[in-house]
Amino acid sequence: MAVLVDQNTRLIVQGIGTEGANHMRRSIAYGTNVVGAIHPRRGGEQQDGVPIFTTVDQAVRETGANVSIIFVPAPGAADAILEAASAGIPLIVCITEGIPVLDMVKVKAALAGTSTILIGPNCPGVITPRTLTRVGIMPGDIFTPGKVGVVSRSGTLVYEVVAQLTAAGLGQSTCIGVGGDPIIGTRQVEAVRMLNEDPDTEAIVLVGEIGGSAEQDAAAYIRDHVKKPVVAFIAGATAPPGRRMGHAGAIISGEAGKAENKKEALRAAGAAVTDNPAEIGSTMLRVLKERGLA
Secondary structure, three states, X not given: OOOOOOOOOOEEEEOOOHHHHHHHHHHHHHOOOEEEXXXXXXXXXXXXXXXXXXXXXXXXXXXXXXXXXXOOOHHHHHHHHHHHHHOOOOEEEEOOOOOXXXXXXXXXXXXXXXXXXXXXXXXXXXXXXXXXXXXXXXXXXXXXXXXXXXXXXXXXXXXXXXXXXXXXXXXXXXXXXXXXXXXXXXXXXXXXXXXXXXXXXXXXXXXXXXXXOHHHHHXXXXXXXXXXXXXXXXXXXXXXXXXXXXXXXXXXXXXXXXXXXXHHHXXXXXXXXXXXXXXXXXXXXXXXXXXXXX
16 A cells, blocks of 8 residues: 555646646656646647646546646645645645645635645655655655655655665655645644554654644644654754744744644654654664564
């Protein structure tokens, strides 16, 4: 099995501009089945051999697409998400950064109670190395197939974690970048649940950051449901309260948002928490050895 994306993924790219086209090529080179692209003024054309459609609905009808990745600029990205959902796309990955919060409030309300899964916005996407399926902007060459799942609010820290795991001889099952905005689709707790229920995932790395209470929610789930080894790191420990650091959601506005409170919750849930991002891979290797899994 795999989480979210696998050999059955039929991907379309919404927003086939410069970045969309660049990452479409990289996904194809990685092995992903890209079946179409969307541009309202280029319907009937092709981009690198991939057909371009005017609407998502047309693309779904003609290609059987079941995953969409969105590179539409921020002012139109929320509408792009809703268009994909309306066309019946079950998994939507939104890379776009800077979507207005009110727009995402409307998207969140529209998707509530539906079966549509949204990853992002402002995220690096999802990748499953075993099936060579890349739906995002992650550098595929650092990934290797294996049993460690990764969940992160930070895109660049996904790359750092994966590079460390690979260097330690620990391959990855599925890596999910949930995004760093205040309002996102799939939260950390939901991504952890997916990996916990995946038989191909034997251990989980959780990378969080200051702001909000997402890590505490994930910790509660880990405490009650996860028997697999969990290694966690919280970014932004030195950030002063009230100052946004990097991501729009990374701002301490209450006690729950502080790094130390998040770490305490994760430690209490049984996770091995490291304070040094350079030691995430080595910490996972140590934990696996202690449990006789490496």
